[in-house]
Amino acid sequence: MPLTPTSSLAPSARERLTQVGRSRAERTRAADGRLRSLLSDAFAATGIPPTAGGVSVVALGGYGREELSAASDLDVLLLYDDRCPDVAAVAERLWYPLWDDRVALDHSVRTVAETSEAAAGDLRTALSLLDARHVAGDAALTIQLRTTLLAGWRRTAPRRLPELERSCRERAVRVGEIAALLEPDLKEARGGLRDGVVMRALAATWLVDVPQVNIARLRSGLLDVRDVLHEVGGRRPTDRLRADLQADVAAGCGLPDRDALLRYVYHLGRTMSHTADIAWRRAGRALAGRSVRRGSRTRPRPGPALTPLGPGVAAVDGEVVLAPEARLGTDPLLPLRAAYAAADHGLLLAPHTADRLGSTPATLPTPWPAEARRLFTALLGSGPDLLAVWETCDQAGLVNDLVPEWDRVRCAPQYSPVHRHTVDRHLLDTCVEASRLVRRVYRPDLLLVGALLHDLGKGERGERGDRDGEGGEPGRPARDHSVTGAEIAARLAPRWGFDQADTATLVLLVRHHLLLADTATRRDLDDPTTIRQVAAVVGDADTLDLLAALTEADARATGPAAWTPWRAALVGRLVGHVRRHLERGQVPAPGPLAQWQRALAREHVPGVVVEPPEIDGEPFRITAVAPGRVGSLATVAGVLALARLSVRSASVHTDGDVGVSIWTVAGEPPDPAVLRERLDAALSGRDQVAPRVARMDATHAAHGRPGLTAPADVRVASGASAAATVLEVRAHDRPGLFHQICAAVAATGCSVRSAHVSTWADNAVDVFYLTRPQGGPLDDGVAAQVAESIRTALDDRGTNR
Incomplete structure (x- = not known):
């Protein structure tokens, strides 16, 4: 149900505001009556017949819009032409009585031509004149004026609108x-x-x-x-x-x-x-x-065509709309798909589309399916374009379906000057800031959802902030919003499909999102007890990374005073101390192969098994068997990419001289026999996969937004494994990303013992266990060279985008 600003008003408030509006209308009627009477008196005093024509009283500006407040000026134009024998005498009979009554009067006396010239010379005057309204006298003369002004405004719009938009932006910055x-x-x-x-x-x-x-x-x-x-x-x-x-x-x-x-x-x-x-x-x-039509010598083309962006979603003329095949009312993922498509492509989510989605809901099951959770977190991670799309969804009543607790923070004021925005806008700004920090964490989805949730405990009477400079409204009892928010997170996270462990992490992030900032600025960072206390709360380095990123995103979204270089340095120092105190956990190794997978590896090289999804449209698994030589993994990844399959996760095992990779992918389940033939052709060299994947990536990039993705982050996780060198790669996801990384590793001559690919929102976090050809971890120098080779390959691809 679309929201309206008055939807939350009590009946008594609506009635009171209705009375205020009636008083405003009565003021306008009274002013109109007074001017009609004065003009009639002027005609009588000057001997001008009322039916002679040639003079009229026109209301302008707020008075023309019938918006007179008790403090408004009366903006009046006395319009005349050569049929009026003595306009000065008429003007005196109008203005002097009003001045005697101490009316705040903004008056002018002009012909139609003079008025049109004034509108052409000054933008603000033009806007005021567009609201011209006939009050008394020659109505035909007023109609002539309005017709002339509107025609001129429409004719000069291509030149004047950029000036008007620029003045609006300047005013927004100033005020x-x-x-x-x-x-x-x-x-x-x-x-x-x-x-x-x-x-x-x-x-x-x-x-x-x-x-x-x-x-x-x-x-x-x-x-x-x-x-x-x-x-x-x-x-x-x-x-x-x-x-x-x-x-x-x-x-x-x-x-x-x-x-x-x-x-x-x-x-x-x-x-x-x-x-x-x-x-x-x-x-x-x-x-x-x-401009294009005027500059083109060709005949104008018919209306813009639909560009498909996903199932049931398309783009047309810069806006995301529903495609003809959209299953409105029966596809619960449609609103999320449309919202993410708009934010991801920097397009406008058409308001009428959002209204249709809001008025014809299809309820998501509880808990949400994995694809719904992926689309939701991808939307939160879409950067600045999230703001406009979220606002469109909120205006259409869609946000309450996604976040039932959003009512408590919608337009909720924050009474601290440290905060730039309302609570709800601050939460979205924190998501925008967090989207720039996703390379720092292993689970971008938890960071983005934590950003959305961290202040959701505010908004009700009595909640307060705990950071310096924050606080509830003066005179209200204080209550820690972090505790309330943690309770909300514990309810919402399982509904969104997060498992027990992820829910616990989100609850921790919300409950302790002020921990690092508060500790860094209020405690002795050289006191071992301080470090032990923080370490006991976060528990492990991955959670520490999440909390550190959330702390920075929250502070940057709050305002410049909340994230000064001094505060940033203190928080960084605290995080460094806690990290050294914690023992970084090992990156999880792949689980053992199932018996049928081992049998497949012994009998079929290459071999492919496709396990269909339990629910249509959900991700599904593919097991692929290929020779365990350097470069085989890149080949399998390329074949899957060319089959239009989006990788959600994967693990790789080496069993003797055979490699077994298990992939969780989304897309249309392929025919296993066809996929095996393509894999065989690629492994034998009959099909050159790499150039085709590169062309697909180029096409993907052409439809994206150049320059808005952060550079890839490639790092060696020291001490994560005694048997291999662990390499972590964080990069913006694209169809050929995993193939490109594997190819870069193969070019260095290293072997991939196992790999763990995760896609969170629109970011990939890939972890590779690399060994020398004869086994064992890489030398530090070699590991650094491999990391640099991958970073260079990914950055070159980003530049090509």
Whole structure:
């Protein structure tokens, strides 16, 4: 069910705000009546017949939009032409009585041509004139003015819209965003009343479809709050919702407290900002398309074609939509697939698509299947494009299906100036920051989910933060949000399909996400007891890496004051001490082969067995047998990649002179006989796999977003094994990644004793046990050379992208 800003208001608050809106309408009607009466008196005094024409009174700006507050100026234009014999006398009869009444008047006297010239010369004037509304006099003259102004606006839109968008960005930088300010400016801040005016102007260009009914509803909500703010402000009304006025404004709006007021205002502003972002993106594409059509000598092509992005999901004209074959209402993965496709490709998730998905839900089973969990964590790891996609999903009511506890943090204010954003936006910003740190951890999915969950315990009355500078609203009892968040994580993680061990890790991350920052800044790092206490909490080095990355992501998302070089150095020093105290656990070795797999290895070289998935669409297993020579593993990986199979995990075993690899893959289950023939052709050299995989990677890269993936991280895990050298590779996943790494290892002459491939979100974490041809670990120098060879190969591929 799509969300609306008023959906959480109590009936009493809705009634009170409705009364405020009625008062605003009454002020407009009163002003209209006064001006009509004054113009009638002016006609009588000057002897001009009312039916003569040639003069009209036009309301502009906020008055033209019928948005008069108690503190608003009366913006009035006296419009005339050569049929009016004495416009100066008419003007005097209009303005002087208003001045005598101490009305704040912004007036002008112009012809249609003069008004059109003023609009052409100044953007702000043009916006005000677009809201021209007839009040009294010659209605035909007002219609002529509006027709002229709108025609000029539409004609000059390609030139003026970039200027208007630039001014909006500059204003946002100067004033800030409504949902990021403890004292937001309801008019000028991003997402405020000024943006609503801009959206009206954008709609007037006819270039894009702007949801004007929604914009009007959002503006009405902000105007209601501003009207109450002006009443509370007394003789010095302000558009800034000052902290010392918030409690009184909340009461005037029928809301229980300032927390409820800020949530309401933030929701209005966030929705306005999101709507404006969508409109500007579409306007940009429309202007670009118009330029291409005008510059092309060819006939315009028919409408844009659908580009498939996944089952039931496609892209068209820069937006992700549902494909014709989409199983709406019966495919529970469809919303996640659409959201991830949009974020991964940097596209807009079409609002009407999100609304359709939200109004026709297909419930995910509990616990979630593995593919749902993969799509969810991949969405969280998609970087900055997560923000717009998540907001679209939230506006459509999809987020509550994914994270039932999201209501508690949606638009929840944070009363510390250290924080830049509301609780929900902070959680998403932490995911964005964590997506840049996934190379540092063995389980990126746990880092990303921990980022989403870490402050979910905030939002309800009484929760507080524990970092320096944080805190709940003054006067409220303090309660540790980390404890509440850990309880929420313990409920949500099993629902999302995480097993008991992963759930315990997520609970630990949420419960102790402030541990490193607090300890580093409040304890003696040279005291052995301090180190032992932290080590006892984290338990192992992998969890320490997760907690360290979450600490940094959380602090960076909070604001510059939370992650200074001093704090970063202290946390780094603490992590180093704890790491040295802990004994790094061995990378898990592959489990023993099943009896049938050993039999396959003895009887069939090459051999392939495909175990079909238990549920259609779920990952499945493939066992492949190949000669245990250097390079065979790369060949098998290449054959699987060319079969359009996405690797989720794999383990490799060497049994004598035969290699047995067990793969968990996603895709369409292949015919085992066909796959065996392809493997045989590749192993015998009849089919050159490497060039074909390279071409597939190039195609994949061409549809991605160049420059947005971090460089590969290749490291030697010292002391992880006494029998082999353990090499860890973290890189952005792509179809031919595992093949490329194996080929780079083979080129060095090393043997792969075993390998462990994991794909978390859109990142691969591959661990290789390497030995010399005659067995035993590599020399340190050789290991460093192998690591550098792999790093160079992956970076070259990244550059080619």
